[in-house]
Amino acid sequence: MNNREVERKLADAIAKTAPNDINGVLSRISDEKGTVLEVMKTKNNTKRYLKGAIAACLALAIMGGGGAYYTRACTVSTVVSFDINPSIELKVNSLEKIISCTALNDEAKEVLADMNGGKDLKGTDIDVAVNALIGALVRNGYLDSISSAILVSVEDKDSDRAAKLRQSVIETVDAVLSANSSAASVLSQTVNKDKKLDELAKKNNISGGKAALVEKVREINPSLEFEALSALSVEELKDLRETGAPTLPIGKDKALEIAMTASGFSADEVYTETDSDLDENPAHYDVEIKHNGTEYEYKIDAYTGEILETKEEADDDYTHRAETKEQNPPIEAKLSTESGSEISLDKAKEVALSYAGVTVEQAVVTKAKLNHDDGRVEYELEFIVGNTEYEYDIDASTGAVISSSVETKNIEASQKSSGGDIGEEKARTIALNHAGVGAGDAYELEAELDHDDGVTVYEIEFKSGNMEYEYKIDAYTGAILEHEAEIDD
Numbered sequence: 001m002n003n004r005e006v007e008r009k010l011a012d013a014i015a016k017t018a019p020n021d022i023n024g025v026l027s028r029i030s031d032e033k034g035t036v037l038e039v040m041k042t043k044n045n046t047k048r049y050l051k052g053a054i055a056a057c058l059a060l061a062i063m064g065g066g067g068a069y070y071t072r073a074c075t076v077s078t079v080v081s082f083d084i085n086p087s088i089e090l091k092v093n094s095l096e097k098i099i100s101c102t103a104l105n106d107e108a109k110e111v112l113a114d115m116n117g118g119k120d121l122k123g124t125d126i127d128v129a130v131n132a133l134i135g136a137l138v139r140n141g142y143l144d145s146i147s148s149a150i151l152v153s154v155e156d157k158d159s160d161r162a163a164k165l166r167q168s169v170i171e172t173v174d175a176v177l178s179a180n181s182s183a184a185s186v187l188s189q190t191v192n193k194d195k196k197l198d199e200l201a202k203k204n205n206i207s208g209g210k211a212a213l214v215e216k217v218r219e220i221n222p223s224l225e226f227e228a229l230s231a232l233s234v235e236e237l238k239d240l241r242e243t244g245a246p247t248l249p250i251g252k253d254k255a256l257e258i259a260m261t262a263s264g265f266s267a268d269e270v271y272t273e274t275d276s277d278l279d280e281n282p283a284h285y286d287v288e289i290k291h292n293g294t295e296y297e298y299k300i301d302a303y304t305g306e307i308l309e310t311k312e313e314a315d316d317d318y319t320h321r322a323e324t325k326e327q328n329p330p331i332e333a334k335l336s337t338e339s340g341s342e343i344s345l346d347k348a349k350e351v352a353l354s355y356a357g358v359t360v361e362q363a364v365v366t367k368a369k370l371n372h373d374d375g376r377v378e379y380e381l382e383f384i385v386g387n388t389e390y391e392y393d394i395d396a397s398t399g400a401v402i403s404s405s406v407e408t409k410n411i412e413a414s415q416k417s418s419g420g421d422i423g424e425e426k427a428r429t430i431a432l433n434h435a436g437v438g439a440g441d442a443y444e445l446e447a448e449l450d451h452d453d454g455v456t457v458y459e460i461e462f463k464s465g466n467m468e469y470e471y472k473i474d475a476y477t478g479a480i481l482e483h484e485a486e487i488d489d
Contacts, residue, residue, distance in 0.1 A: 074099070078165055079155040080126070081207035084142045085233045086111050088118075088133060089207050095485065096126045096165070101133075105205040111136050114367040114382075124364065125482065126165075127172050132366045132384065134176040139367055139382070143177065148184035149235035153209020155191050162190040168479060187238060189213070204230040213237050221245040239278035249278060249302040255285035258305055259298040263289050278302050290315045342396040345370070348379035351399050352392040356406070358385050370396060378402055422478045424449070427458035430478055431471040435485065437464040449475060457481060463488055 077094040081087065087104035088111070101118030103109040112118040114136060121129040134150075137143050143150060152170055156162035170188050177184055191212045201211035204227055214229045217240050228248055229237065236249060250258075252274045259274075260267065271290040277283065283302035288295060299309035343351075345368060353363060367382035377396040382389065393402040422430075424447045432439060445462040456475040463469070472482040 077156060077158075078162065079208070080130075080165070080169060081151075081153045081155075081209040082133060082137075083151040083153070083207055083210040083213075083234050084137065084148065086137065086140075086142060087205070087207045087210055088112065090121075090126065090129060090133075092126055092165075095483065096480070098122055098124050098126060098129045101129065104201075104207055107142075111140050111142075114369055115365055120365050126169070127479065127481070128364060130169055130172045131176055132364050134173050135180070135366050135384075138176070138180045138182055143180075143182050143184040148182070149233070149238055150184060150186055151209055151213060151234040152186065152188040153191055153207060153212065154189070155193060155208060157193070159190065166190055171477065171479065185235075185238075187213075187234065200226055200230075203227075206230050210234065210237075213241075217241050217245050221247075224248055233276065236276050236278055239276065239283075242279055243283070247303055249276075249283065250285075250300075250305050252276060252285060254305065255300040255302075256287055258300055258307065259287035259289060259296075262298060262307060262310075263291070263296055265289065265291050276302070282308065284308060342370070342377060343379075343394075343399045345379060347399060348381060348394040348396070351394050351401065352381045352383070352390070355392065355401055355404065356383075356385075356390050358383075358390075363390075376402075421456075421475050422458075422473075424458060426478065427471075427473040427475070428460055430473055430480065431460040431462070431469070431483075434471070434480060434483065435464070435469050437462070437469070441465070455481065 075093060076091045076099055078092040080090040080092060081104075082090075085105075086107035088108045089102045089104055091099040091102075093099055098121050101112065101115070101121045103112045103118060109117070111133075115121060115132065121132060124132075134143070137150070142148065150173065152166065152173060154162045154166040154169065156165065166188055170186055173186055177186070189209065189212065191209055194208070194212075197211045197215065198208055200214075201208045204211075206214075210230065213234070214226055214237065217229055217237055218224055218226065220241065221244075224245060224247075229240075232240075232249070232251060236251075240249070256272060256274045260270075260272075263270075269291060273288045275286045277286060285300045285302055287298040287300060289298070290296075293315050295313050295315040297309075297311040297313075298307055300306070301308055349360075349365065349368060353360060356363075362385050363383040364385075365381070365383045367380060369380055371378055371380050379392075379394040379396055381392045381394060384390070389407045391403075391405040391407075393404075394400070395402050428445065428447055432442060441464050442462040443464070446460070448459045450457055450459050458471075458473040458475055460471040460473060461469065466488050468486055468488040470482075470484045471480060473479070474481055
């Protein structure tokens with residue numbers, strides 16, 4: 001690398017790090033999907049970032065392109081978090097691949113248990129990881145009601161990159177929710193790193209994104225304790241912020257406890273569901289308790305705990321549950337989890353993958369857990385390969401496949417329903433902008449329209465400096481599906 005190239009890279013670094021364009025970012029993302037929360041403003045660290053950028057560029061000059069690519073692959077550039085009450089954090093490199101996936105609380109650990117605690121997502125593209133995570137959250141019942149809300153937070157010192165990635169992530173979230181007929185709302189925000197908030201987040205086992213939302217509620221009512229607010233769901237925090245945060249609500253757990261006490265039932269003999277409606281007048285929780293063919297509904301005041309209303313009606317799902325139980329009588333107690341006779345989860349995965357004819361490397365596991373289904377102990381396994389979703393129930397005693405389902409989604413049809421082809425020129429621009437390469441600095445630029453696993457894509461290839469880039473761009477949405485960068489030999 002000659003001196004002129006080094007100078008150009010330094011100049012580019014300075015140009016990218018110097019602006020503090022918060023208002024500009026807000027104006028650019030005002031018409032994007034989802035509810036956008038304002039950016040958290042923190043102390044301007046432009047000088048510190050500038051020094052880091054210059055040092056990085058000098059290192060690039062010393063190591064060459066190979067060292068630069070390794071650094072990009074191994075260095076965290078963006079943190080993306082998802083909060084409902086489960087809080088999950090993704091650390092992402094500049095190539096938009098997952099470095100780590102972390103469960104920040106017990107609820108999140110249950111969700112990620114099906115994906116080896118999040119380790120199965122390491123190295124995957126962020127859109128694949130987001131697809132798997134949101135699917136798992138839906139299946140675990142966290143996004144299956146209209147009163148559910150998920151907060152997507154993106155932290156990146158590059159505000160433009162943060163805004164672009166935030167939009168890409170929520171588009172993936174929206175697509176998964178739509179495919180699962182979920183009416184859950186999506187909130188999103190870009191946040192700047194804040195040491196105080198990071199400490200509070202760690203202390204309360206939540207993400208930095210949720211900590212930022214809690215602080216926004218406390219700005220309205222500083223008397224509310226951070227710890228107490230952090231225990232609430234994102235939906236509750238959203239409603240509090242919209243209604244002026246008059247005081248701390250009793251919370252879903254307390255509302256359920258009040259309803260259960262009133263019903264006289266024990267937890268092991270009922271089905272329950274609790275929704276928050278803090279934005280209604282009066283603010284309340286709706287609690288449903290199902291027992292022996294009857295559904296009991298309780299309306300609980302969100303601030304006093306008073307039972308405002310009760311209702312009793314037939315449980316329409318009860319007959320179906322009873323018929324299923326009659327058709328599948330309990331099997332012998334030797335199959336219980338206490339017997340120690342079950343095959344391992346890894347063995348169950350091996351059986352399912354072998355039955356499907358796919359490898360461990362090809363599959364993204366979205367669900368894998370031991371379950372009792374009407375007396376039978378079985379493993380429930382779900383995984384995705386490309387645009388095909390596989391579901392298997394494996395007998396935990398024998399390893400036999402009890403049931404299987406394979407569904408291939410017509411991605412191209414859903415593509416076309418979203419609008420017209422973006423065109424070759426737009427696809428080239430998207431790829432160049434993502435790579436940070438100006439049109440005048442690219443050469444041997446090639447673009448081709450192709451079909452890849454049912455998806456219509458633009459395949460973009462070009463070279464710049466000593467690097468070679470390859471991109472696959474969704475021809476209808478403009479989303480980057482795949483991208484690679486390597487040294488040009």
